Amino acid sequence: MQMKTIASGSSGNCIYVGTDNTTLLVDVGISKKKISDGLMEMNRKLDEVDGILITHEHIDHVKGLGVIARSLNIPIYATRDTCNEICRMDALGDFNYGLLNHIEPDKSFRIGDISIEPHSIWHDAADPVCYSLFHKGRKVSIATDLGDYDDYLIHSLAGSDVLLVEANHDVRMLQVGPYPYILKQRILGKRGHLSNEAGGRLIRSLLNDHIKKIILGHLSDKNNYPELAYEAVKNELSGNEYADDVREFNLTVAGRNTPGELVCL
Ligand SMILES: [Zn+2]
Numbered sequence: 001m002q003m004k005t006i007a008s009g010s011s012g013n014c015i016y017v018g019t020d021n022t023t024l025l026v027d028v029g030i031s032k033k034k035i036s037d038g039l040m041e042m043n044r045k046l047d048e049v050d051g052i053l054i055t056h057e058h059i060d061h062v063k064g065l066g067v068i069a070r071s072l073n074i075p076i077y078a079t080r081d082t083c084n085e086i087c088r089m090d091a092l093g094d095f096n097y098g099l100l101n102h103i104e105p106d107k108s109f110r111i112g113d114i115s116i117e118p119h120s121i122w123h124d125a126a127d128p129v130c131y132s133l134f135h136k137g138r139k140v141s142i143a144t145d146l147g148d149y150d151d152y153l154i155h156s157l158a159g160s161d162v163l164l165v166e167a168n169h170d171v172r173m174l175q176v177g178p179y180p181y182i183l184k185q186r187i188l189g190k191r192g193h194l195s196n197e198a199g200g201r202l203i204r205s206l207l208n209d210h211i212k213k214i215i216l217g218h219l220s221d222k223n224n225y226p227e228l229a230y231e232a233v234k235n236e237l238s239g240n241e242y243a244d245d246v247r248e249f250n251l252t253v254a255g256r257n258t259p260g261e262l263v264c265l
């Protein structure tokens, strides 16, 4: 199984996960052109994508969906309430709603040779989920847009070989930054986004002896820096039982607008 972030940040998200036979995208919150270019780096084509998994209806996760669905017949998977919200979004324009497939949290389904498990998340959307993807005993989990996490989510993400977890903001930068008060409260709330420290604590509870790669994602444009997110999470992970040196976990920060490295399992 392979995984690569094509874009990950508050202004657009798209993650590629694939095998020799199956190509999937988790979210399409950037332009069709950027997605095509990102896939091209792995010699994959957008019209060969077998499925698009949508986490929730916020524009940074669905921006490219209308254009893609109007031009290509790629099945789209999302919870029923997320599908309903997508259908109501003027920003996406008309598209073939027959491409939408309803999924449910905790009900596994399969696309090609990849099994997919959606997990419910705390976020201010209709019925948001994050995903774990399985192939040949390997598990890749992608968990962003969380205001909080609980034992259910820790249990759901446990045992992952590759983890993409949100490190959205530095709390102090957010507090003194330019956002309106109401938006700051939303981001800091239980259905908002994980701070660097909270993301680090979630990752710490998910460490195991076979984890191969940890990627920090969905960084805020205005309220974070990649170096700050990295240092804050590294600090949360230091002194853990699985490794003395966090470099052993291969911790990196996903590019907000540039594709990340290809992770192969
Ligand atoms: Zn969101």
Ligand SMILES: [Zn+2]
Pocket (backbone or CB within 6 Å): 009, 010, 013, 058, 060, 061, 145, 218
């Ligand atoms: Zn988002």
